[in-house]
Amino acid sequence: MFETRLKEAAAQVEAHLLEVMKPFGELPVVEAMRYASAGGKRLRAFLVLESARLHGVDSQQAIWPATAIEAMHAYSLVHDDLPCMDDDDMRRGLPTTHIKWDECTAVLAGDALQTLAFECVSRDECHEDAAVRAELTVSLARAAGAQGMVLGQALDIAAETAPVPLTLQEITRLQAGKTGALIAWSATAGAVMGKADIEPLMRYSLDLGLAFQIADDILDVEGDAAKVGKAVGKDAEAGKATFVSLLGLEGAKTRARDLVTDACDALSIYGKDADTLREAARFVISRDS
Numbered sequence: 160m161f162e163t164r165l166k167e168a169a170a171q172v173e174a175h176l177l178e179v180m181k182p183f184g185e186l187p188v189v190e191a192m193r194y195a196s197a198g199g200k201r202l203r204a205f206l207v208l209e210s211a212r213l214h215g216v217d218s219q220q221a222i223w224p225a226t227a228i229e230a231m232h233a234y235s236l237v238h239d240d241l242p243c244m245d246d247d248d249m250r251r252g253l254p255t256t257h258i259k260w261d262e263c264t265a266v267l268a269g270d271a272l273q274t275l276a277f278e279c280v281s282r283d284e285c286h287e288d289a290a291v292r293a294e295l296t297v298s299l300a301r302a303a304g305a306q307g308m309v310l311g312q313a314l315d316i317a318a319e320t321a322p323v324p325l326t327l328q329e330i331t332r333l334q335a336g337k338t339g340a341l342i343a344w345s346a347t348a349g350a351v352m353g354k355a356d357i358e359p360l361m362r363y364s365l366d367l368g369l370a371f372q373i374a375d376d377i378l379d380v381e382g383d384a385a386k387v388g389k390a391v392g393k394d395a396e397a398g399k400a401t402f403v404s405l406l407g408l409e410g411a412k413t414r415a416r417d418l419v420t421d422a423c424d425a426l427s428i429y430g431k432d433a434d435t436l437r438e439a440a441r442f443v444i445s446r447d448s
Contacts, residue, residue: 161438168208168225169201175226179279187260191268192275195256196233200446202439203228206345209436210360213429214353220286224295224348227279230272231303232341237269239312273303286352294351302344311337324400331369338375339368346436359428363436366422371443373415376401378447380408415444 176196183189204225211221240247240255241262248258257265279285280295301307314333318325325333346364347357380403402411422440426433 161435161442164209164435165200165202165205165439165442168205169199171208171222172201172204172225172229173197175222176229179226179275188264188267188271191256191260191264192233192272194259195237195265195268196230196272198251198253199229199232201229202443203232203341203345205439206342206364206436207348209439210346210349211352212349213432213436214349214355216349216352220284220352221349223279223282223285224352227276227295227299228341228345228348230279231276231299234269234272234276235303235308235312235341237265237272241265244312244316276303288354291352291354295348298347298351299344302340307336307340309336311335311340318399324404326400327402327405330400330402330405334369334372335365338372339365342368342371359425362425363422363440366418366425367440367443370415370418370422370440373402373411373418374444374446376403377408377411377415379403412444419444 177193180189180193183192207225207228208218208221211218211224236250237256239245240250241257247255249255253259255265256268260268276299277296280299281292283292285295286292303309305313311333314329315337318329318333343361343364346367347360350357350360379401402414406414419440423437426436429436
């Protein structure tokens with residue numbers, strides 16, 4: 160069921176992104192936006208759509224925040240890949256946006272994808288209640304900005320030149336922003352739209368986000384670059400502290416499994432209706448890319 164719904168979410172968001180960007184024309188920066196936002200598993204979009212389904216939110220409304228989070232995620236990857244950041248040449252098995260075009264186009268495409276995300280959640284089609292649209296917009300700003308993803312990225316950059324490696328507590332805080340903040344927003348968006356308590360899905364998403372990052376650290380050690388779609392082994396080469404370097408490979412795997420168990424337990428209020436979200440949690444630590 161999970162894999163089917165994940166593929167359905169990916170197809171729906173892919174089509175909606177193209178539809179939303181259709182009026183933008185064919186300028187190189189727009190082509191770069193389409194290129195950068197194409198492909199991927201669309202896990203964040205899936206979380207939006209699935210949390211919306213749990214709360215009886217119309218799919219025609221839920222597609223807007225699902226599209227928004229994928230635009231925001233795409234922007235973050237474009238900027239993360241730049242030479243001034245992680246300096247990656249490959250993403251999802253293809254040349255990164257600044258390699259395909261140039262750095263200026265990549266920066267502008269990322270900027271435009273970020274603003275597109277805010278447009279999507281603030282449009283009337285997203286929700287009939289302006290207060291709900293406002294909450295989605297403000298919470299997305301917090302998740303993406305200096306209290307969330309950008310904070311995590313800044314801490315990650317600072318760690319590269321820090322005199323001592325980060326501690327486990329410091330890495331956990333870093334990744335809660337860099338990776339976890341957008342995942343948490345995605346998983347709770349449906350509850351916000353349904354005007355329900357977000358706490359169960361927040362607890363689920365925090366554990367899920369951390370497990371996702373630990374799985375990424377494991378893939379950097381064990382993964383196949385052809386399957387992962389980008390270079391592996393970069394963390395070890397750079398001497399970066401990771402969950403694997405601090406916990407050991409088996410310790411990291413155990414920690415990820417424990418987090419998935421906790422994430423699934425957080426969904427008990429939803430009963431069997433949340434089984435697909437439980438499958439998603441198990442998927443994040445079993446993926447090979």
